[in-house]
Amino acid sequence: MQVYKVGGAVRDRLLGLPVTDVDRVVVGATAEEMLAQGFRPVGADFPVFLHPKTGEEYALARTERKSGRGYGGFTFYASPEVTLEEDLIRRDLTINAMAEDDQLNLTDPYHGQRDLEARILRHVSPAFAEDPLRVLRVARFAARYAGLGFTVADETMDLMRQLSESGELQALTAERSWKEISRALMEDHPQVFIQVLRDCGALKVLMPEVDALFGVPQPETHHPEIDTGLHTLSVLEQSALHKQPLTVRWACLLHDLGKGLTPEEEWPRHIAHEHTGLKLIKAVNERFKVPKDCQELALLVGQYHTHGHRALELKASTLLELLQSFDIYRRPQRFEEFIVACEMDARGRKGLEQRSYPQADYLRGAAQAARAVAVQPLLEQGFKGPELGEALKRERLKALKIYKDNA
Incomplete structure (x- = not known):
């Protein structure tokens, strides 16, 4: 029985990067021998075992053969006769098809190290x-x-x-x-x-809605990069540069899908693309069974990102409607993610990556002003039920008008 580290652990060590996941392959062993040594079996598809002390994964060397469609359409064959080279050849990339023993002796039958260097x-x-x-x-x-x-x-x-x-x-x-x-x-x-x-x-x-954005022009005055697809890539790039979470990055990818539906005769303008894009965002969300938090933010950013850009011009009543749409009182984090997604959108424009985005702090201040309205005085005045909701709305609107006048 011989044990080798394989795949990413070898690749990243050779690149000088931190090694996070360690995969091991066992050559010359049977499942029975692994069980006899105290290894615990996991996975029904192929023989993978957990080390009795460390809990790390050890897989028996195996070959595979295509037997159907898709990712799962394979049959696997594991046996003590399967060599390390036979196990490595079924891997995807040469840089992932290297192995090393405990003394760091490298087995590289498919020239992964050469491709790493190149x-x-x-x-x-x-x-x-x-x-x-x-x-x-x-x-x-x-x-x-x-x-x-x-x-x-x-x-x-x-x-x-x-x-x-x-x-x-x-x-x-x-x-x-x-x-x-x-x-x-x-x-x-x-x-x-x-x-x-x-x-x-x-x-x-996979995502024809995103693919359709390439080649679609936008007004050069607002978008020096012109092409909507290139703009989307830039917004995504900015979201990574600013270390945004997955929810924001997903929203950045989908925020402009409506522009792919604009008739050519209306180019480069995209009137109401925020609303036409919602059905496309829903379709992509459903296709990949996207987690709920990512789905919700993508739809909200798609619908309201132009509100974010025009925040300083919005009437107090429109500002209140925007805040209510995000349920800022119970879901403050979601509104913060909306704000940063809008900022990434503004920065994802050629030559404007460093431009300040005062709308962000303005929106944060507006949310703070609305949240600061206390409920207790209204309860003491006898408001309850729907009337309490209306009274609260009036007070928040007043607070936003004051905020707007003083901003």
């Missing part, structure tokens, strides 16, 4: 094209390592195009797709993830 994301074998999830994984790795200069090999991009055109991407489950998308959005360069998906034709299949 900053290339390259598939290990033609079997890459059997798993559609790998399109998303490669795009995610491109987003993760873009800052180090990594790019996707031309021949790997060709295989990703083939997969995008084959219909296999539609076989991916919503859960698997969202897991990759959400992880990719939290990388340092999430805009690269979207760009790589677009370059290989996968964006058109």
Whole structure:
């Protein structure tokens, strides 16, 4: 029995990056031998075991064969005869197909170290094209390592195009797709993830609503970058630069979907795109079974981001309606995320990335003024039920008028 570290642990150590997840493969052992040593089995699909003391995962070396559509359409074969090289060849990228023993002796049959040095994301074998999830994984790795200069090999991009055109991407489950998308959005360069998906034709299949934004012009006075798709990538880039959470990054990706529906004769203006985009945002949310907090913020940012940009001009009554829509009294964090999403939108414009965004503090101040209105005096005056709600609304409107006059 021989145990090797494989995959990301080897890759990131060679890159000089922190090693977070350690995967181990066991060569020359049977499931019975693992159980006899106290390992605990997990996973029904293939033989993976937890170490009796550390709880870390150990997988038996295995081969795999395509047996159906999609990510799960494989049969696995594990046996003591399966070699380390046979286990490594089924992996996606050469940089993930290296192994090392406890003495750090490297096994690199597919030249992963060479590709690390050349900053290339390259598939290990033609079997890459059997798993559609790998399109998303490669795009995610491109987003993760873009800052180090990594790019996707031309021949790997060709295989990703083939997969995008084959219909296999539609076989991916919503859960698997969202897991990759959400992880990719939290990388340092999430805009690269979207760009790589677009370059290989996968964006058109997975998120046609986002793909449709490329080539759609906006008024140059507000958007020097003109192209709506490029603007979306820039907004996503800003959200990562400012370390925003997943909810904000997801909202940034979807905020302008309505512009993809504007008739060409109306370009470059996009009247009421905030409302026309809502059905598209809902469709994308449902397609990937997106978590509720991400869904809600994306819809609210889509509907109200232009209100955010015009905050200083809004009437007190419109400002109050905006605050009520976000339920700022019970959900203060959601309104804060809306504000930063609007700021990312404003910064995601060519040459305007450093421009100040006074609307942010203005909106925070407005929320504070509305929240400061006390309920107790109204209760003491005898208000209750719907009348209390109306009285509270009147007092908050007064507070916002005062705030607006003094701002």
